[in-house]
Amino acid sequence: MLREILVNAGVSIALLGGLLANAEAPASPSTTIHKANSIAMHGEPKYPKDFQHFDYTTTGAPKGGTLVLGVQGTFDSLNSFIAKGVSADGLELIYDSLTEASADEPFTRYGLIAEQMIWPEDRSWIEFVLRDEAKFHDGSPITADDVEFTFDTLIAKGSPTFKTMFEDVASVEAKGPHRIRFTMKNTENQELILILGSMSILSKQYWHDRDFSKTTLEAPLGSGPYTVAEVESGKTIHYRRNPDYWGKDLPVNRGRYNFDLIEYDYYRDATVLLEALKAGEYDFRYERISKQWATGYDSDALRSGKLVMKNIKHEIPQGxxxxxxxxxxxxxxxxxxxxxxxxxxxxxxxxxxxxxxxxxxxxxxxxxxxxxxxxxxxxxxxxxxxxxxxxxxxxxxxxxxxxxxxxxxxxxxxxxxxxxxxxxxxxxxxxxxxxxxxxxxxxxxxxxxxxxxxxxxxxxxxxxxxxxxxxxxxxxxxxxxxxxxxxxxxxxxxxxxxxxxxxxxxxxxxxxxxxxxxxxxxxxxxxxxxxxxxxxxxxxxxxxxxxxxxxxxxxxxxxxxxxxxxxxxxxIDSHRVAYWNKFGQPDITPKYDATFSETLNTWWYDPKKSAQPAKQ
Known part of the structure; x- marks a missing residue:
């Protein structure tokens, strides 16, 4: 599943709409038609239809504070979908997808923009029924036209990865303002209907007079929990939590996205990057280099307990x-x-x-x-x-x-x-x-x-x-x-x-x-x-x-x-993380969070902790 990898990525269905979904299904009477708010690659989803939140989140987590992250390198674009330029970190925060993955199951998707999914047993097609309340940051509704536009644009102008990923899609058809169907060329690619749900949805209206194939430093229009607040090319990008985010109370989002501001600061030099953490210039670091983990973190902050080092076991395939x-x-x-x-x-x-x-x-x-x-x-x-x-x-x-x-x-x-x-x-x-x-x-x-x-x-x-x-x-x-x-x-x-x-x-x-x-x-x-x-x-x-x-x-x-x-x-079969001791954390860490990003999205700023944030 290309997760991590490269993609970040109804109107409530009326009674008549539900009947039409069955009537339009290109299947024999004996074919089972599934209707659900979740779908698993194999077997059944872990969470029931009426679940309230993922087990690894804390629903009462307070909102507020700033999370500052350090990144080595640079960036020159806010368009992460094309094979040009170097896109900024964190852009997935501004987009919503049709469905959301859970980090404590091998491969299951739960409805986000999509309120319901409808598909036959052989997975030869899938319909996504979009939520009435799903909106872009400018207040415009997310419609089936936006989903169709996203798919067509990614195929025509996006990174070549998208064309390969979606090559088994035969057709895309809007069945109404809030229903869209993807029909497959064959039934061999069983995960494709799940992958389609992971597309970050773009605004057709926003992009109609902009060139999607070019890099840009203009903040794009999204629909996710954060908006781009500040950009300095190659140096820093700030994301601000959207208090009016349409999906903040959905079960898949409860207890997540708790920081008011998330900043990514860029450093050209790896040594300077580590020293900046110890000096409190940023808050959290995922360590990949064993020598640095063994010898590089010694500091007054570590000895006093203000800086924390932790090995967190996981069950993630390491490729x-x-x-x-x-x-x-x-x-x-x-x-x-x-x-x-x-x-x-x-x-x-x-x-x-x-x-x-x-x-x-x-x-x-x-x-x-x-x-x-x-x-x-x-x-x-x-x-x-x-x-x-x-x-x-x-x-x-x-x-x-x-x-x-x-x-x-x-x-x-x-x-x-x-x-x-x-x-x-x-x-x-x-x-x-x-x-x-x-x-x-x-x-x-x-x-x-x-x-x-x-x-x-x-x-x-x-x-x-x-x-x-x-x-x-x-x-x-x-x-x-x-x-x-x-x-x-x-x-x-x-x-x-x-x-x-x-x-x-x-x-x-x-x-x-x-x-x-x-x-x-x-x-x-x-x-x-x-x-x-x-x-x-x-x-x-x-x-x-x-x-x-x-x-x-x-x-x-x-x-x-x-x-x-x-x-x-x-x-290595554990996450090596170092962070300033100013965060609250859920009791459960999801065992399948490959990049630790999902885990970090469940943390929150705790003003009672001993280490006060440098940029609070």
Whole structure:
């Protein structure tokens, strides 16, 4: 599910409208038609029709105060839907979607703009019945025309991701001012009706005389809990809570969005960013770097208890963080070369010497989840893999996938010998201390990066590669250039994370499918174009039950792993957060909040806490 990933995203139905919904359904009399305010990918939703709030919220949470967040980088646009510019953080706060996800279920959507959803058992279409009271910030109603306009605009002018995501939609039709139907080309993509509900809805009237394809610093019109209050390009953006927000009392929103003002302040330098937290310049930090977590937070504020550090366990699939090899580069076409590079990376030494043994090695594209393929394939997996036997590495069928390991003492000779052997088998030999092929081409490539924190990981890797005759170097660029180079596939190797959800599906096409291998601004960074992978992705997308989904995803995981497209790095199964002790928090933390953003939206400012806010 592309959550986190890239999308943030009735009139109450009259008696006659309810009858028409059945009359217009393109299904046989025996087909079950569902009508509900929620829909789950598999099984039934956790919360009943008349639920009052999510379990991880506090309905009596007070409103008020300011939350200041620090961000590394810059921005030059408030249009987060297009593949141009660098959009500001937090823009999802100004938009509402048709439905809202819960953070304590694998993949369930509850009505937000949509009061009700109507769909047949086979999910060949879905109708969203919009609420009478749903309004944009200017007071204009949200209508079916706005939803249709949003869909058409995202397909025609939005990021290419939207076109891929929604390619199985056959038609969109407004059935009235507050009812809209999406009809599918087929019934294979079972999650599509849920994903459609996650679209952030745009105002047709607002955009009719504006160019959606261009970047802008004009505050867009939304309908969500916040509005843009202040913008200074590349430096700061402020969002103000809308006291007249139409959806503030809905069950999906109770206990959420409690801060009057949310500020994002931008910093160019990672070191300055951390020091600014300790100085009280901003309030909350999600830590991703283990060395900083172990050594970087020592301060008077921490010792006094004004600054809090906390590890919060979660049950979220971690996907895979890795060195992504751009297989569009002829250097990385040969699977033996990709495998050799894996043998040159010493994770155990890196973890012990750089990360205080804080991490677990990522040995799956679906780490920390039931979808990870460990051991030998099951009979159910083999039923999917065997028809593709001629297109998959033979190792898929005869051995478990295993990454090379070391003792962590820096003496990784055995692995380097194996790497040298693999390079030799691929036609690369050392001449004058440089790895060279029969055509005289040397094995030379760059690690592209913008965050200097990864240099301490990459430099030892470069030294190991040099022992093999590989000439590797670091190319550090500013973030906007980095983004543009990724969009245009102008890189050799990057460090990136491929996130995964609790219900893998359509986003697998974006990550791994041949159709996205040459897509500009896409997420298939490795440039994977493999018909066997394509077929296995189809099984994932078409899974009709949780059991089928697990089997299909494990089979896909095996195929990806045994092709050695990436050099896996590591993951951690907890959130590492640091914050100034001035917030109230619910008793329950949602276990499936991948980015911690949903959790933070349930916190509130508590003036009785010991740490007074710097910008209150």
């Amino acid at each position: 895979i963080q890795a060195f992504i090899l751009n297989t569009r580069n002829p250097l990385f076409k040969d699977i033996r070369v990709r495998k050799a590079l894996n043998y040159a990376f010493d994770f155990e030494w890196t973890n012990a010497n750089l990360f205080y043994n804080a991490y677990t090695r990522a040995d799956s594209y679906y780490s920390n989840s039931e979808f990870a393929a460990h051991g030998m394939p099951s009979e159910a997996e083999l039923a999917l893999l065997n028809p593709l036997k001629d297109q998959l590495p033979g190792s898929v069928f005869v051995e478990p996938f295993e990454l090379p390991t070391s003792k962590g003492d820096g003496r990784n000779r055995q692995a380097l010998r194996k790497a040298k052997q693999l390079f030799s088998e691929a036609g690369w030999t050392i001449k004058n201390n440089v790895l060279t092929n029969s055509k005289g081409k040397t094995f030379t490539f760059e690690f592209l990066m913008f965050d200097p924190s990864m240099e301490r990981v990459i430099n030892p890797f470069i030294r190991a590669l040099k022992r093999l005759g590989v000439q590797a170097s670091i190319r550090k660029v500013e973030i906007s250039q980095y983004i543009n180079r990724l969009r245009n596939h102008n890189f050799d190797v990057v460090v990136s994370r491929i996130p995964q959800s609790l219900s893998p599906g359509l986003e697998q096409i974006q990550y791994f499918h041949s159709s996205t291998s040459d897509q500009k601004s896409g997420n298939n960074l490795a440039g994977i174009a493999n018909p066997a992978i394509d077929a296995l992705i189809e099984n994932v997308v078409q899974a009709k039950s949780r059991e089928e989904l697990v089997v299909s995803t494990k089979a896909l995981d095996r195929a990806l792993l045994h092709n050695w497209y990436v050099i896996p790095q590591w993951y």
